[in-house]
Amino acid sequence: MNMDNYFNKLTNTIRTIIKENFLGLYIHGSLAIGGFNRDRSDVDLLAVVKDSLDIATQAELAKSLLAISNDPYPIEISFLTQKQLESWVHPSPYEFHYSEGWRQSFERELLTGHYGAINNDHKVDPDLAAHITILNHRGICWEGPPIEDVFPVIPRTHYLFSILADYQDCLKNVEANPVYCVLNLIRVYWYVKEGVISSKLEAGEYGLNSFPEEYKDTIGKVIESYQGIRVKEPLKSELMNIRDYLQEEVERRVGGPVV
Structure with missing residues (x-):
């Protein structure tokens, strides 16, 4: 698929729903910084609006994104207002979020007319600190004002808190x-180290290129699986070994266990 056409169509769909409240659409994640896999990666987006979105608008966004996501790529998108970005707090509030994890809930709510998940009054997401940090460093402004004019500089402590939450999940899973987990654990390690x-x-x-030799075969298997070259699952013992190595290295650098 021609990605220019893809994003133009997506932008036009969002603009049609939000109308003059639309400010910009921004790309982060693997499509912006590299490593996008057409068979397994999400299209990661942040949309900025001028003012809050009412429930009717959120329902229309949910309906449209249900139709667009997975055609051909799954979409993960958060909508934030200018005020939420200008008055940054962590974890950050947001207006509306869609990802495939919400598909069944959104489909059910659009059928019943009871918008509990779509119109949650207490929407906050600690992951936004990581998303905006990545956007600030290597993101793409698809439409709207430049990134630096819209998004705040995220404090390092907020970014670290965000990625360490994901790190904890990956230790367990x-x-x-x-x-996902091996590559993400390495990504967290690289950040806390350098x-x-x-x-x-x-x-x-x-x-x-840099880890001890005993872990390189495991990493190679994971990379090849991520790229779709071949799928050769690492043994459980391999996964536990590299997990324990990375846990020790990360926690040594952050000054103790991550809780």
């Missing part, structure tokens, strides 16, 4: 989701 903000693929290549 590395066997269930080895590709302050590098990277894609999962870049982190894997870094680990392949």
Whole structure:
């Protein structure tokens, strides 16, 4: 698919729903920083609006995104107001969020007319600190004012808190989701060691080039699976070994266990 056409169509759909309240659409994640895999990656987006979105508008966004997401790529998008960005707090509030994890809830709510998930009054997302940091460093302004004119500089402590939450999940789930978790653990390690903000693929290549020899075969398997070259699942013992190594290295650098 021609990505220019894809994003133009998506932008026009959002603008038609939000109308003059629309301010901009911005790309972060693997499509912006590298390593986008057409068979497994999400299209990661942030949309900025001038003012809050009413429930009717949120329902229309949910309906449209249900139709667009997975055609051909899954979409993860958060809508934030200018005020939410100008008055940054962590975890950040937001107006509306769509990802495939919400598909069933949104489909059910659009059928019943009861918009509990779509119109949650207490919407905050600690991941936004990481998303905006990545956007500030390596993101793409698809439409709207320049990134630096719209998005705040996120304090390092907020970004670190955000990625360490994901790190904790990956420590628990590395066997269930080895590709995502191994690459993400390496990405967190690289950041706490050298302050590098990277894609999962870049982190894997870094680990392949710099880690002790005993972990390189495992990392190679994970990279090949991520790229779709071949799927050769690492053994449980391999996953536990690299997880324990990364946990020790990360927690040594952040000054103790991450809780």
